[in-house]
Amino acid sequence: MTAPRSLQARLAAALSIGLALVWLAASAAAYAVMRHEMGEVFDSAIQETAQRILPLAVMEIIDREPTDLQRVAPVRPHHELLTYVVRDEAGTIVLASHDADPAIFPASVPAGFSTTATHRIYAEAALKGSLTILLAEPIAVRRAAVNHAAEALALPIALLVPLSFAGVWLAVRAGMRPIRRLCAAIETRGAGDMTPLAAGPMPSEIEPIAAAVNHLLDRLRRTLEAERSFTANSAHELRTPIASALAQTQRLLAETRDSRTAERARTIEATLKTLARLAEKLMQLARAEGGRLLAEAPYDAGPIVRLVCADVARAPDAAGRLALALPDGAVSTRMDPDALSILVRNLVENALKHGDARETVSVRLDPDGRLAVVNGGAVVPADVLARLSRPFERGATGADGTGLGLAIVDAVARGAGTTLALRSPAPGRPDGFAAEVKLPA
């Protein structure tokens, strides 16, 4: 048998077993002491009786012919527990109690107490040893008395032991409550929740654990924040030189009259735009995978979705292709606003880029926080669909792209504790593509 893994069960078992052993030892000791004490009481009674009877017997024997055995007639018929005989110097019984069986008295006994197989014997001599009185009490009587007393002792113990086991279990359970509370506090927090555990009164054994957890959370938060600010700073540091190079190239294109130079400048311009897009997507992916994706407090997602859609719709190829449907009320979410904007932007850009250019892209936010982006176009095969959210995977498309958009959305969704669901054909139609994310409330 292996020891139980639960600290509570282990403690309760150890305490119960220990308690049972102590009960058992205490009972055994009590039994031994009781038996000894009862023996002494019984012995004292025999001795007392012998010393009372002996003078009477001596008187009676002296007064009569010492030839025949005389039995003391019973006052009233009864069964004797205590029997006695009086023997003379020769060993002849000269006096006996009415029930006395001479066979139980051994031929020679020392003065005082002795024990035969069945009886406790007490011998007392008188008249310089010429008369000896022997009293016998059956040992069974004593044993029965001790057993009765033991039974009386055992009954409450039999009731108290299970009661004490229940008490131990309840006490241990109550003692473990702060641990369970701490576990629940750690377990129920969200993936990105780095706030310290609530500081309440705690047992001194658990306080170091809570302190260590808080310390760890703090370190984790600082690491994540450093990573976050590094990502933000690198994005900034990277964007400015690219912006400068792109602007200079576009000026070169505007100012040159030489067609060969213009051609080269156009190539550089295109490359710089690709580089800019790739850098942006890589930064977004880094942010999505390393950042804190939950906001401290819930807020309304609607304005963010609207702002991002308005921004994306300004691109020349998106003009008039975006249909946004927002609910009347606020849609509360805890996804970090920047993460949400990255998610919406990538979903919408993806739909605009890969969807059928003749159809509108529908962006719908439901009151329960479900965000769905649907575009028209041919059905995407299931095996391609399954691969789309991996980095650098693309569907069978002619559109240029980094292949990172859906991977970023997937990373953001997972980081915020939700999932990205891709469907093709889109629900309720024979073709098209739908991406759905349930925003964390």
Add this chain to the structure above:
Amino acid sequence: MRVLLIEDDRGLGSAVRDQIADDGHSVDWVTRLADARDHMAAAPYELVLLDLMLPDGRGLDFLKALRAAGDVTPVIVLTAMDQISDRIAGLNAGADDYLVKPFDLHELGARLSAVSRRYHGNPNPLVSVGDLQVDLAAKAVRRAGRPVALTAREWALFEGLVQRPGTILSKGQLEERLYAFDREVDSNTIEVHVSRLRKKLGPTAIETVRGLGYRLGVP
């Protein structure tokens, strides 16, 4: 129009300056907020292009101070900070538009015009005055359906009048618009350009208001 560009990156700043000058605007380019404050105090700008991270402070603070002082000059923020929280902070501070680096210079031109049109209360780039149809976004003018070719200087003058139909622009205000082309504007430059515009657009297209300036004529 007269534009103040606040951008500390040399490569980007010079390219943006040249691009909007080519579009027919006059540009002053500064690299520090302190210089920007001096320029704002000295000359009337119709639009400000503002970078957010500058060597002597945050562009956002400059913008907030501007708005707190009651200045309503349109401001387009140019920034490398692309997060939605930065964008919201910028818009809340009073920016009229927000352009994330790297951006296309032509897009910058389009946003500039759009913000300027909105500021003058007419977001529609198509303006019709008498027999003239003007597309402010495309910088194209048609007279009775036929396209009219304007030089960059002529357009710069005409745009100012079209953006505010019925409003009188002083000679000084019109000279400001030509500042991009000629650092020194001759005393009769405006008269010369107005007379050329009248030849192309019709004698009643631009009305002279004696002693005050010019306005778009109502034929």
